[in-house]
Amino acid sequence: MKNDWRSRNHPAWWAFLVHRVSGVLLTLFLPLHFLTLATALQGEARLEATLRWIDQPIVKLGEVILVLLLAAHMTGGIRLLMLEFMPWRDWQKSLLAVAAGLTLAVGLAFLLNLT
Amino acid sequence: MSTLEVKVWRGGEEGEFQRFEVPRLESQTVLDVVTHIQRHLDPTLSYRFACRVGMCGSCAMVVNGRARWTCRTHVADVTDGDSLEIAPLKNLPVIKDLVTDMRDFFDKWAAAQGQFHPTTTRKDDFARVEPESPERQQVDAGIECIGCGVCYSSCDVVSWNPEYLGPAAMNRAWTLLNDVRDGANEERLAAVAGDAGCHACHTHMTCTERCPKQISPTAAIAGLKRAALKAALKGKL
Amino acid sequence: MSTRSQVYLWAAQRLSAMVLALCVVVHLITLIYAVRGGLSAAEILGRTQGSAVWAAFYTVFVLAVAIHAPVGLRAILAETFGWRGGLLNITVAAVALLIAVLGLRAVWAVIA
Numbered sequence: 001m002k003n004d005w006r007s008r009n010h011p012a013w014w015a016f017l018v019h020r021v022s023g024v025l026l027t028l029f030l031p032l033h034f035l036t037l038a039t040a041l042q043g044e045a046r047l048e049a050t051l052r053w054i055d056q057p058i059v060k061l062g063e064v065i066l067v068l069l070l071a072a073h074m075t076g077g078i079r080l081l082m083l084e085f086m087p088w089r090d091w092q093k094s095l096l097a098v099a100a101g102l103t104l105a106v107g108l109a110f111l112l113n114l115t
Numbered sequence: 116m117s118t119l120e121v122k123v124w125r126g127g128e129e130g131e132f133q134r135f136e137v138p139r140l141e142s143q144t145v146l147d148v149v150t151h152i153q154r155h156l157d158p159t160l161s162y163r164f165a166c167r168v169g170m171c172g173s174c175a176m177v178v179n180g181r182a183r184w185t186c187r188t189h190v191a192d193v194t195d196g197d198s199l200e201i202a203p204l205k206n207l208p209v210i211k212d213l214v215t216d217m218r219d220f221f222d223k224w225a226a227a228q229g230q231f232h233p234t235t236t237r238k239d240d241f242a243r244v245e246p247e248s249p250e251r252q253q254v255d256a257g258i259e260c261i262g263c264g265v266c267y268s269s270c271d272v273v274s275w276n277p278e279y280l281g282p283a284a285m286n287r288a289w290t291l292l293n294d295v296r297d298g299a300n301e302e303r304l305a306a307v308a309g310d311a312g313c314h315a316c317h318t319h320m321t322c323t324e325r326c327p328k329q330i331s332p333t334a335a336i337a338g339l340k341r342a343a344l345k346a347a348l349k350g351k352l
Numbered sequence: 353m354s355t356r357s358q359v360y361l362w363a364a365q366r367l368s369a370m371v372l373a374l375c376v377v378v379h380l381i382t383l384i385y386a387v388r389g390g391l392s393a394a395e396i397l398g399r400t401q402g403s404a405v406w407a408a409f410y411t412v413f414v415l416a417v418a419i420h421a422p423v424g425l426r427a428i429l430a431e432t433f434g435w436r437g438g439l440l441n442i443t444v445a446a447v448a449l450l451i452a453v454l455g456l457r458a459v460w461a462v463i464a
Binding site for chain 1: 366369370372373376377379380383384385387388390391392393394396397417421428444450451454455457458459460461462
């Protein structure tokens with residue numbers, strides 16, 4: 001038999017879930033991102049047309065989510081590197097708070113600059 | 116006197132929870148509750164225990180969804196209102212009721228080279244290990260494991276990858292790796308490295324959260340990851 | 353796959369993660385700076401076209417992610433679908449190649 005959410009309900013497990021989900025979504029997004037940029041091969045006008053498509057509010061929302069996913073995956077990843085490569089004892093939970101805080105800060109900076 | 120609503124797993128892999136009403140007592144442990152059911156309500160209930168004082172590691176069960184040593188778990192600390200749900204450990208085959216087959220768990224200790232391989236004989240002098248040395252400190256951090264299986268039951272990587280050695284076996288390997296008297300570290304690192312070993316750990320830290328002895332197998336596994344990488348780079352893996 | 357190869361895959365993912373951490377910081381700062389006043393093709397291409405520095409940066413970025421993401425995907429496929437063995441490794445290698453090719457093509461598109 002396997003565990004359910006009562007067993008998993010603790011900060012490090014949630015951090016894992018964020019890391020895994022963001023990793024999968026970012027990997028799925030990558031080809032789209034690359035194909036979009038590659039429209040520049042057909043000239044600046046084509047890239048400009050693609051960028052104007054991005055201006056739609058719903059796509060903008062997706063963009064904000066992607067920035068948050070990227071920031072979360074990076075800060076969470078740095079936390080993991082520190083846990084794996086540095087000797088540690090009692091400061092794991094503070095690392096999580098730092099990672100979450102930085103992620104929000106990046107998201108906010110992006111949002112404030114969008115307008 | 117109030118009563119506890121207790122749901123207890125009955126059967127094997129297939130089965131269901133059976134309801135019991137157990138008198139609520141002061142300073143009652145979860146093991147007391149299970150024992151009350153077996154002695155007064157249903158003598159066919161199967162469960163394991165031996166020492167009742169947190170030394171032997173045989174009474175671990177899943178209480179309200181979390182693996183715990185039941186002899187040292189007070190009902191007051193884990194009840195959800197007045198109800199308890201008691202199930203066998205996860206990630207191990209259920210033999211009957213609250214008893215699991217722990218063979219896989221202990222076989223993996225052996226597979227992780229959990230045996231001590233001495234480098235001296237009884238004719239040699241005692242080994243001198245400085246209590247303050249970094250190696251001894253690492254051993255101290257993990258040596259109190261009682262083999263209860265709480266971490267193994269809690270680990271999702273075990274659920275997702277049945278070959279995975281699990282937290283307790285690798286914690287054991289880490290304490291031996293830091294034992295300066297042991298002579299089998301190359302074999303041990305080869306045994307714990309890779310996809311079925313330390314490098315599959317995702318740092319969920321559920322083992323560390325749940326260990327009743329406050330050991331951090333996650334830290335031990337992180338140590339093994341680094342040591343195995345070093346060995347690989349030196350061509351010793 | 354040998355145990356040593358498995359350890360090297362793990363190490364490659366961590367090493368690429370360290371490179372990516374730096375790349376992503378630069379990327380996020382650039383991004384937050386670039387979206388001020390809206391994105392335009394002229395602004396983006398004006399920054400990147402003919403720039404050896406951006407060319408080198410994005411090439412490293414693409415190659416690091418082409419290592420990092422597929423190794424993560426390998427663990428996820430194995431754990432979620434119980435998929436292990438040769439076919440898994442070939443699939444993951446194909447994903448790595450796809451990311452590298454699409455990525456380098458995108459770099460070429462904004463630099464050349």
